[in-house]
Amino acid sequence: MVVAALAVTALTACGGGQQEAPAKNADGSTTLDMWTFADVHATYYEEMAERWNEANPDNEIKLEVTVYPYDDMHNKLQLAVNSGEGLPDVVDIEVNKFANFVKGEHPPLVDLTEAAAPYKDDIVQARLDLYSKDGKVYGFPTHVGAFTTFYNTEALEGAGIDYTTIKTWDDFKEAGVRYNEETGKAFGVASTSVMFLEPLITAQLGGQFFDADGNVQVNSPEVVETLAMMKDMQDAGAISTIPGGSPDSEEAYGAINDGDYAAIVYPAWYTSRFVDYMPDLAGKVAIAPAPVTDDAVVQTIGGGGTGASVPAVSPNKDLAAEWLAFAKLSPEANVAVWQVLGFDPVNMAVWEDEDVTKDPENKFNEYFQTNLFDVLGEVKDGIGHFESFSDPNWPTVDDTFRTVTLNEIYENGTSAQEALDQTQADLQNQLGQ
Amino acid sequence: MKQLLYSKRLAPYLFILPFLVTLAVFWIVPLGRSFVMSTQEVLYGQATFIGLDNYERLWRDRIFWQALYNSLRYTVLTLVLLIPIPLALAALINSNIGSARIKAFFKASMFVPALTSVVVAGIVFRLIFAESDVAIMNQVADFLGFGPVRWLRGDATGLVALLAIALWRWTGVNTMYFLAGMQAIPTEYYEAASIDGASKVRQFIHITIPNIRPTIVYVVTISVYGGLSMFLESFMLYAGNNSPNNQGLTVVGYLYRKGIEENDLGFASAVGVVLLAVIMAINISYLVASGTFKKEAA
CATH class of the missing domain: 3.40.190.10 (Periplasmic binding protein-like II)
Structure with missing residues (x-):
């Protein structure tokens, strides 16, 4: 009897992996799991989830962010994508690790080209190229990193x-x-x-x-x-x-x-x-x-960077992709990237908006003697894309x-x-x- | 059912079946898969047969040989430290010196490190061996009149830190094995020897050592395996798999780097297969040389 039970357990353990259907919570919201490796990113995404909910009261999301140490998160993700099990709905992938996740002909990430389309024209193309392969965008950038x-x-x-x-x-x-x-x-x-x-x-x-x-x-x-x-x-x-x-x-x-x-x-x-x-x-x-x-x-x-992606097996991938485009590429997201994170946003229009960049209340403006955007303005036309980064x-x-x-x-x-x-x-x- | 349980022919097989099933599911099958994968290039949802290419790359890979050298060096040094020291401690505990209560406390405290998590221990040791001149080891070094030393930057000093963890963690366990072996030796042997005028040292060499030989063989075997498959200690000590100049990289660390960090599972499987072969070669030749198989056959 014990043996039979054991054998059955072993078999079910091997045979799992069906895709779940998108499930909504009782209040009509959808829970999205997210992994990241930086505390400050988590704060930022939570803020962007709130703003999304204000703008989309009929399609709210409940974002649950888990922060892991850098190596641990990427290793855990690598194991998860290989087995297709236990993946989050959205994940931050650091640029130096990104190429690992788009190897082969069937990358385990969702093609985000369509979700990026509405914002594409304002974004520094070099930063999208960093997370693209064969013309498909697999991740959204956070900053230029000049x-x-x-x-x-x-x-x-x-x-x-x-x-x-x-x-x-x-x-x-x-x-x-x-x-x-x-x-x-x-x-x-x-x-x-x-x-x-x-x-x-x-x-x-x-x-x-x-x-x-x-x-x-x-x-x-x-x-x-x-x-x-x-x-x-x-x-x-x-x-x-x-x-x-x-x-x-x-x-x-x-x-x-x-x-x-x-x-x-x-x-x-x-x-x-x-x-x-x-x-x-x-x-x-x-x-x-x-x-x-x-x-x-x-x-x-551009140096360093993080591409946010949606794993292909996520049951909520359409909503996740839509929210992610809003959270990383929209003009308001790019303002928040500066205000919350202090990064140089990928939407160049923000660089010229003095209400945002010269805000005297901003903690980064308070800290530094010079304004980051004055410096960026000087190099703006000389930012190259270093192709080796996307090899x-x-x-x-x-x-x-x-x-x-x-x-x-x-x-x-x-x-x-x-x-x-x-x-x-x-x-x-x-x-x- | 009752008939089956009482059947002399079938019941034994029934009883060992749970073990065989677990062995097959969690050991034999993954092992077989590793052999297969080591001849493939594995990508998401696609695996291509590439023959022995992975092994060929492995053969020419300087980093792999460095990792193997690191693992072998660590194994040999842990054997040098972790057989004689616990043996001496076990003999001490087994002797008449000291009160039983102190010995019980000593035994318990020696064993505690084996129960703590390597993850926690690794982090603590990393801080102990930190570069800063206020870190514990640098204060010790300062007291002894040298330093500060950049412990985890140098090859030899990094090895000292790894051996310190091994010593701290496994001394107690090995002492327990040896002690258990010693306590199984009939006291008559010692009585007879002392009547014949043999000193304590001679008793130790001629009675204790030969009698706990099976224990020593066992401890050496698991130590060889443990040393060659060491990974977590180094991973925690260096806060990841990337130590300066790969000085802390072990074979399993290299497997992990290739398979998990660089997503080259085929190559990593080849590393695993080679490691298995190396460990088996060392252990089987040791067991043959120490006569373990012969005794069973006799």
Whole structure:
């Protein structure tokens, strides 16, 4: 008897997986489950769910957001999409992981092209391209992530440095060396666990991490020049490694807050980290454009990002897609992206709306000496799309750089050429190219 | 039904059936699937047969060999630490030294780490070995006159942290195994030996060790398996699977990275199959060398 029961349980456990029909709650609303990996995103989505409900009283949603740590959420999602079980209705996927979820001919995500159609014309196309494959949009972007530099002006004044004169990487290096000699403290950051500056400089030099046929090419002249430039800045004392491996980690927030690092070159969304985690620097930080190389091909690119997607097996996928387009692409959503998150929104019309951007009550405007949108206005026409970010093999490349290559160069002192040749060989083998 | 339960021929099979069913459903079938998947390229809803390509890539993969080296190194060092130390502690507990109450407390407290979650322990150890100069290990280092050390950045120091977790966690368990073995040895042996004038050390070498041999064989076998399949400790210590220069990457960590983090399940299955082969090769040759199979046959 026991055996029979056991066998039956085992069989049912294997045979599940039918799709449920859309189910409404007793009050007529629909529950949407959502996963994300950032607390601030959860706050934002809850706000957008409320606004949706105000505008659509006959089609209310009940949003239930779960926040998981970054790695855990993506790993859990990877397992869930492979088994087709236990998926949420909406999920945030970080850009460096996105390519994993659109592999093959049957991506497990809903094609959102139609839901995006009403808003498409106002959105920075490069950011939609990041989450598209074969002409289909699978995720909605949150921000542009244009690179900016955050200067601790109080620290710089002490060393007699005027940040407004820093335009190129040579200026940046010179200022860094002087600052370092005057104060003995670090100026810029050489991150080992996050790769942002390297794609930026490579893009400015006109390079990519892959060749035209999509084969990995991380020892191309531009990438080698990029890493050699970074290494040179590190050797000169202009940039240093940071506790935690990148400015976006808890150990680093403490160090930056204490004034141990004076210049952080990071995507614009880093504003939120200052406001949330570095209260001591309020009023002391100025935002300026990121440095450029001489004869830069593009001035800046979008760095980082999160694509919000709808898993294909969701019983509520139509409603989820409609709400998601409202929550991420509509003009009011883009205003909220700035007001709640402090990010540079993908709807460029918002950048020009001074009522929004110059609002003196805004916590980000209160915190920084300069206005983010003035800085963005300067680079607006020079934002390039870095194609390597949307290559299906980008996750593996990014992963290898963050674990091995950047450590070899910035921590172990291996030369850029040598480290990149080794990485190229490793990646070619791993990717079967 | 009654007839079946009392049947001498059929009842034994009926009784072991639940075990066989679980073994088949949760072990044999997944294992077979892994073999099949290791010869495929697996994508969402599509699997293509690609022969031994995954194994070929694996053979040429520097990171895989590094992971295997890391796992083997960890296994050997845990064996070096986790056999002699628990053996000595067990002998101490089994001796006449100290009161029974203190020994009971000692045994209980040694065993507690095995009951705590590796996840919690890993996080605590990460903080203990943090880079900051106020972290516990750096204060110890400072007291001893060196440091601060960037523990989890260096290969050797990172290994020290991993071994510290292993030592903290498994010393108690191994001590219990050895103690159980020692308590099964008849006291007459020791009496006879002491009448013949054998010292405590000689008694330990010539009576205790040979008598708990089966226990030692068992502990070594599960330690080899445990060491080679270690993953969670490293995953928690480095707050993820990406340690600097892959210094904390184990074979299972690499399997996890390839299969779960990079969605290359075919390749990950090949890693799993190779790991199984390595563990079986080591353990079976050890069991043959230690005469375990022979004894059963005799």
